[in-house]
Every structure is written in C-alpha cells, then in structure tokens.
Amino acid sequence: MSGLDVNDPDFQFLVVDRKKLMKEQTQTFDGKKACWIPDSKEGFLAAEIQSSKGDEITVKTTEKNETRTVKKDDVQQMNPPKYEKIEDMANMTYLNEASVLYNLKSRYGAGLIYTYSGLFCVAVNPYRRLPIYTQKIINAYRGKRKAEMPPHLFSISDNAYQNMLQDRENQSMLITGESGAGKTENTKDVIIYFARTAADINIAVSLASAPLYQYRILTPR
Ligand SMILES: Nc1ncnc2c1ncn2[C@@H]1O[C@H](COP(=O)(O)OP(=O)(O)OP(=O)(O)O)[C@@H](O)[C@H]1O
Numbered sequence: 655m656s657g658l659d660v661n662d663p664d665f666q667f668l669v670v671d672r673k674k675l676m677k678e679q680t681q682t683f684d685g686k687k688a689c690w691i692p693d694s695k696e697g698f699l700a701a702e703i704q705s706s707k708g709d710e711i712t713v714k715t716t717e718k719n720e721t722r723t724v725k726k727d728d729v730q731q732m733n734p735p736k737y738e739k740i741e742d743m744a745n746m747t748y749l750n751e752a753s754v755l756y757n758l759k760s761r762y763g764a765g766l767i768y769t770y771s772g773l774f775c776v777a778v779n780p781y782r783r784l785p786i787y788t789q790k791i792i793n794a795y796r797g798k799r800k801a802e803m804p805p806h807l808f809s810i811s812d813n814a815y816q817n818m819l820q821d822r823e824n825q826s827m828l829i830t831g832e833s834g835a836g837k838t839e840n841t842k843d844v845i846i847y848f849a850r851t852a853a854d855i856n857i858a859v860s861l862a863s864a865p866l867y868q869y870r871i872l873t874p875r
Contacts, residue, residue: 658804664791667765667784668804670739678738688732689713690752691724698752700732739764741805744772768805775810779836787843792850807840811847 658665660672690698691713701713701722709726730752737746739761743754754771761769762778767786769776785791786806795808797816803809814825827844829837 667786670764679736681735683734690730692728742770770805777836808847811844815852
C-alpha cells in the first residue's frame with residue numbers, strides 16, 4: 655500500500671478511498687455459487703449457480719435476477735470480493751478472462767487506468783489527459799519499489815532505470831496493443847519520465863512493426 659492520500663486531487667486517479675474499498679472487499683460472497691457467465695452484450699455477467707444438470711448449469715444473474723441456462727464449460731469462477739480493484743492481477747485466485755475484464759473495468763470506473771498483471775502493466779485508454787504525469791507524480795515514483803506505489807508506467811520506467819544503474823545492463827520495454835490503445839501516448843510519458851529524472855541516458859526507439867514498439871534504455875557511455 656502506497657499511503658498516498660486519495661483526498662489530494664493529484665492522487666485521485668491513482669488510489670481509491672480506502673473506506674469505500676474496504677466496504678466493497680467485505681461484501682458477502684458464496685464461493686460455491688458465485689460465477690461469471692458469457693453475455694453477448696456485456697462480455698460477462700455476474701451470476702449465482704442455482705442447479706446443474708448434465709453439462710448445463712442454471713444460474714440467476716446478480717444484477718437483473720434473470721434465470722439463464724449455460725454450458726458448464728462456459729462458466730468462469732469468480733474471485734472473492736477481497737480482490738476487488740486489485741492492483742496486481744497475478745495475485746487473483748482465478749486468473750480467467752471474466753475476472754481480468756471485471757477488474758480492469760472496475761478500476762477504470764474508479765478512475766484507475768493502470769493495473770499490473772505480473773511483469774506487465776495494463777493501460778486502459780482514458781481518452782482524456784489525466785493529471786497523473788505531472789512533476790509531483792514523477793517525484794512520488796522516483797526510486798520507489800513497484801509494490802510501494804500504485805500501478806503506473808512511471809514505476810515500470812523507474813525500475814528499468816534502477817536496474818540499469820545497478821546491473822550496468824541495457825533495459826528493454828515492450829509497449830503493445832491494438833491500434834488506438836495508447837502506445838504512442840504512453841511512450842511519450844515514458845520518455846518524459848526519463849527526460850525529467852535521468853538526463854544522461856540514451857533511449858533508442860525502434861518501431862518493429864505496428865502495433866508493437868520496442869524501447870531500449872541504453873546505459874550511459
Ligand atoms: N494515457 C492517455 N492519456 C490521455 N489520452 C490517451 C492516453 N492513451 C491514449 N489516449 C488517447 O487515445 C488516442 C490514441 O492513442 P495512441 O495514439 O497512443 O494510440 P496507438 O496505440 O499509438 O495507436 P496506433 O497503433 O494506431 O498508432 C490518443 O490520441 C489520445 O487521445
């Protein structure tokens with residue numbers, strides 16, 4: 655936990671109100687019944703298992719209380735509420751598509767665009783400039799370990815920089831996603847981070863093939 659103050663407007667797009675989050679994380683939950691079912695409109699819907707017969711399961715959807723019958727194989731397990739808005743999805747009990755999508759959506763709804771998945775940092779396009787690339791935020795991430803701060807590409811950048819200084823090895827960062835996902839915007843912010851914190855490094859940008867960019871942080875000569 656970072657200890658960043660959610661009431662500070664500079665951090666409101668990086669952390670959520672702890673009390674509100676605690677309330678969400680302690681909701682009642684029946685792990686044997688709670689599940690995700692596919693839905694043509696929403697992707698997945700939260701549901702509760704009512705009964706099963708052969709390879710089919712009958713559920714009630716949580717939001718609209720509709721009864722649906724789905725194939726057992728299409729049902730995905732739901733994580734307990736304690737994983738609500740989890741910062742690193744690699745720590746979820748069930749790392750399935752529905753849970754990943756739900757977590758990203760839930761965080762995005764709270765204004766959080768960055769989420770880790772192990773070594774990866776997933777960025778969801780906010781389609782507006784958020785105040786999370788300022789000098790104050792850069793200073794907050796500088797020299798901090800990944801687990802100490804909320805997910806941000808500044809953390810990935812800073813860790814690469816620290817690794818370079820420590821190991822005297824060139825570092826690579828892979829930024830990938832579909833067209834319009836935000837590769838160029840995030841790359842610009844990575845470069846801004848290095849420009850403001852490490853003036854003495856060379857950054858080689860190679861455009862391998864769209865939609866994939868590769869950036870190498872080269873050790874100072
Ligand atoms: N982090 C962000 N903050 C603000 N706006 C963003 C961010 N990421 C993406 N956008 C918005 O989305 C648009 C598309 O993003 P961007 O150009 O970075 O996509 P891309 O992945 O590089 O696309 P392409 O592969 O087609 O070049 C940007 O012009 C910007 O308006």
